[in-house]
Amino acid sequence: MYEFKYHRPGTVRQAANLLVKNEDAKVIAGGHTLIPVMKQRLASPPLLVDLSHIEGLNTIEMKGRSLVIGATARHAEVATSAIVGEAIPALASLAGGIGDPAVRHKGTIGGSLANNDPTADYPAAVLALGATIVTNKRRLKAEEYFQGLFTTALEADEIITKVMFPLPKKAAYVKFRNQASRYALVGVFVARRPSDVRVAVTGAGSEGVFRVTAFEEALKKRFSAKALDGIEVPAEGLNSDIHGSAEYRAHLIGVLTRRAVDAANAKE
Amino acid sequence: MAKISLIVNGNPVTANVDPRTLLVQFLRENLRLTGTHVGCDTSQCGACVVHLDGKAVKSCTTLAVMADGHEVKTIEGLAADGAPLHPMQEAFREHHGLQCGFCTPGMIMTAIDIVHRKGHEVDDHTIREELEGNLCRCTGYQNIVTSISAGAKAMAKSDLA
Numbered sequence: 292m293y294e295f296k297y298h299r300p301g302t303v304r305q306a307a308n309l310l311v312k313n314e315d316a317k318v319i320a321g322g323h324t325l326i327p328v329m330k331q332r333l334a335s336p337p338l339l340v341d342l343s344h345i346e347g348l349n350t351i352e353m354k355g356r357s358l359v360i361g362a363t364a365r366h367a368e369v370a371t372s373a374i375v376g377e378a379i380p381a382l383a384s385l386a387g388g389i390g391d392p393a394v395r396h397k398g399t400i401g402g403s404l405a406n407n408d409p410t411a412d413y414p415a416a417v418l419a420l421g422a423t424i425v426t427n428k429r430r431l432k433a434e435e436y437f438q439g440l441f442t443t444a445l446e447a448d449e450i451i452t453k454v455m456f457p458l459p460k461k462a463a464y465v466k467f468r469n470q471a472s473r474y475a476l477v478g479v480f481v482a483r484r485p486s487d488v489r490v491a492v493t494g495a496g497s498e499g500v501f502r503v504t505a506f507e508e509a510l511k512k513r514f515s516a517k518a519l520d521g522i523e524v525p526a527e528g529l530n531s532d533i534h535g536s537a538e539y540r541a542h543l544i545g546v547l548t549r550r551a552v553d554a555a556n557a558k559e
Numbered sequence: 560m561a562k563i564s565l566i567v568n569g570n571p572v573t574a575n576v577d578p579r580t581l582l583v584q585f586l587r588e589n590l591r592l593t594g595t596h597v598g599c600d601t602s603q604c605g606a607c608v609v610h611l612d613g614k615a616v617k618s619c620t621t622l623a624v625m626a627d628g629h630e631v632k633t634i635e636g637l638a639a640d641g642a643p644l645h646p647m648q649e650a651f652r653e654h655h656g657l658q659c660g661f662c663t664p665g666m667i668m669t670a671i672d673i674v675h676r677k678g679h680e681v682d683d684h685t686i687r688e689e690l691e692g693n694l695c696r697c698t699g700y701q702n703i704v705t706s707i708s709a710g711a712k713a714m715a716k717s718d719l720a
Binding site: 292293294295296297299319322323326327329330339341343344367390391392393394396397471472473 | 581600601602603605608611614615616617622624627628673692693
């Protein structure tokens with residue numbers, strides 16, 4: 292790692308001020324993506340702003356018909372939260388499947404979303420559930436937030452403070468893990484919302500998380516795995532690497548979406 | 560340099576560290592607590608697992624400055640020198656839960672964390688799932704699972720947490 296300075300502000304406003312004054316500064320919370328990247332010298336921020344001691348930034352609560360999760364809520368906290376388990380069990384189960392127990396004790400929802408790794412789990416949930424990302428400056432809809440590989444709508448001095456999830460009628464997340472990294476080779480989050488159905492895919496797209504509208508339309512007519520008969524996902528634009536070809540990933544999207552629909556229906 | 564104050568194995572520690580010092584480096588090189596190992600250095604293998612405020616974390620992926628104001632427990636903190644081993648350590652010894660021993664400190668710290676979260680009657684399948692982040696290249700895990708199961712039960716009868 293290259294040398295850097297470290298600050299641990301007590302409020303979001305102080306953190307934002309540090310970011311304004313230090314153009315290349317990076318925010319850290321759990322550090323489970325940033326520290327490995329810094330070790331590899333792929334990132335060398337001159338200043339780290341640690342959000343982990345800002346009070347109230349990890350709160351998990353219901354507000355009206357939305358589940359609100361604070362940015363520094365750790366994966367283990369989301370996975371075991373009775374509030375999340377009651378409101379959106381698919382989200383609790385997704386968080387409980389990230390990395391391993393020690394990673395889940397440190398990694399945060401805000402960190403995962405700010406990083407927008409194309410194989411991370413949370414982006415699929417946020418896009419499928421139609422969540423809103425709340426920052427110190429504004430509210431961003433999931434559709435406008437994700438902008439490609441490791442790219443988001445966040446500005447340099449913008450900090451995620453919480454994520455608001457409207458409650459779906461049914462939802463499920465199924466992931467096919469890379470056995471070594473535990474990241475999603477392909478992960479599919481299916482949400483049956485009051486007005487529509489959304490299918491969001493992580494791990495497969497060369498531009499990060501994306502929706503499969505052909506599946507969504509078929510599932511809106513009939514929320515059953517059978518509704519997907521005969522609909523193929525094109526391999527074009529999907530990742531191809533030593534872990535799986537684009538065609539293999541396209542096939543997995545179909546398989547996992549069917550499993551997710553069955554799982555969502557089984558939860559009644 | 561940054562000044563940090565933390566509790567390590569029950570003892571207050573204050574030091575000046577370069578902010579890029581990893582917690583595992585701090586434990587091994589500054590405090591000479593070399594029981595915590597560096598295996599992969601990429602948060603995969605779990606040889607570096609310690610407890611931070613009572614929860615298992617990978618100390619190779621935690622900065623020492625992030626532990627400022629917190630409490631750390633390492634394998635050395637489980638039982639006093641010369642005193643009987645912690646029941647989980649004893650279970651690993653009794654059930655041959657190690658061969659080369661490199662992964663063992665991390666395995667034991669993870670094992671105790673499993674017991675804290677899953678209880679003393681944790682089943683073998685759960686133990687295997689929970690060992691996701693700890694790699695052993697010798698044993699094939701069979702005896703590690705046996706050790707953790709036995710250690711979990713023994714911890715119920717022990718004063719050592």
